[in-house]
Amino acid sequence: LAKGSGKNTFRFYEPHMNEEAVRRQQLQSGLRAALGNGELRVHYQPKFDLRSGRLTGSEALVRWHHPVWGPVPPSRFIPVAEDFGLIGVLGRWVRDTACAQLVAWQQAGMAPGHAAVNVSARELHDPAFEEGLVQTLRETGIAPERLQLEITEGVLLQDTDAALAKLCRVRDSGVGLAIDDFGTGYSSLSYLRRLPVDTIKIDQSFVRAIGADAAGAAIVRAVIGLGQSLGRRIVAEGVEESDQLDFLRRQDCDEAQGYWFSAPLPAAEYASRYG
Ligand code: C2E
Ligand code: MG
Ligand code: MG
Ligand code: MG
Numbered sequence: 173l174a175k176g177s178g179k180n181t182f183r184f185y186e187p188h189m190n191e192e193a194v195r196r197q198q199l200q201s202g203l204r205a206a207l208g209n210g211e212l213r214v215h216y217q218p219k220f221d222l223r224s225g226r227l228t229g230s231e232a233l234v235r236w237h238h239p240v241w242g243p244v245p246p247s248r249f250i251p252v253a254e255d256f257g258l259i260g261v262l263g264r265w266v267r268d269t270a271c272a273q274l275v276a277w278q279q280a281g282m283a284p285g286h287a288a289v290n291v292s293a294r295e296l297h298d299p300a301f302e303e304g305l306v307q308t309l310r311e312t313g314i315a316p317e318r319l320q321l322e323i324t325e326g327v328l329l330q331d332t333d334a335a336l337a338k339l340c341r342v343r344d345s346g347v348g349l350a351i352d353d354f355g356t357g358y359s360s361l362s363y364l365r366r367l368p369v370d371t372i373k374i375d376q377s378f379v380r381a382i383g384a385d386a387a388g389a390a391i392v393r394a395v396i397g398l399g400q401s402l403g404r405r406i407v408a409e410g411v412e413e414s415d416q417l418d419f420l421r422r423q424d425c426d427e428a429q430g431y432w433f434s435a436p437l438p439a440a441e442y443a444s445r446y447g
Pocket of ligand 4: 352
């Protein structure tokens with residue numbers, strides 16, 4: 173709010189702010205209901221090894237279809253879930269669902285690889301997170317190595333030492349760790365030294381920039397080189413064009429996902445295409 177410009181400025185912005193607050197309240201109560209009534213789903217987006225062309229696994233992405241509002245994007249409701257204390261329950265549900273799905277696919281004779289799930293910083297900082305993770309592994313029977321958690325650099329903005337210790341314990345349990353949206357967060361390079369991750373996901377904004385300008389291509393090339401020297405696996409996300417894929421292959425990028433291969437799919441469709 174423009175402080176120096178007096179009360180009128182505040183009043184000018186007030187209706188808009190109320191509208192947003194009301195919308196967030198509606199999303200919150202809608203989401204609370206959705207967590208119990210089957211409106212939430214998990215979609216799976218395949219990931220591929222760029223050398224062999226083989227499927228390596230899938231990223232689980234939550235979907236919400238509200239009966240009146242229609243599809244609500246995660247970019248809209250994940251922040252609400254975080255702010256209203258629902259992210260723990262939501263994240264747990266997504267992990268339980270994705271792990272149970274992976275085990276079901278294995279039992280059906282598929283080779284589904286690993287399941288990657290997103291964990292928001294708020295969730296990771298929750299003291300109940302680790303116990304929940306142990307329960308998910310135990311209850312679904314998934315091998316820890318088949319689960320990968322995608323975190324963002326933001327997890328280290330707060331309680332850095334505690335967060336690092338927690339991530340080390342998670343990694344030591346066998347569960348994989350990836351930095352998501354790499355390059356868009358804060359202090360990428362200093363955190364990269366300390367984060368116990370085995371995988372780096374290049375943010376889609378850089379992948380999109382590959383063909384756009386020389387700087388885009390240079391950044392992607394540099395991140396791949398960095399990952400190689402640090403012994404991390406590099407995944408490019410948001411690959412939409414064959415030119416991007418060719419470039420990533422030439423740079424010896426390990427893995428890729430994106431619309432060029434497939435959009436995130438409902439479980440049944442995923443199984444029929446990749447089973
Ligand atoms: P993310 O983890 O970086 O996921 C990748 C996003 O890019 C997904 O959007 C995916 O549908 C989209 N995408 C995949 N391929 C392409 C492509 O080729 N082009 C473009 N333009 N987009 C592509 P989505 O599903 O809308 O999710 C957005 C973000 O919401 C995710 O970004 C993640 O940060 C968050 N999110 C989604 N599901 C969960 C969840 O279960 N838990 C948490 N904590 N966050 C989630
Ligand atoms: Mg992700
Ligand atoms: Mg990402
Ligand atoms: Mg993201």
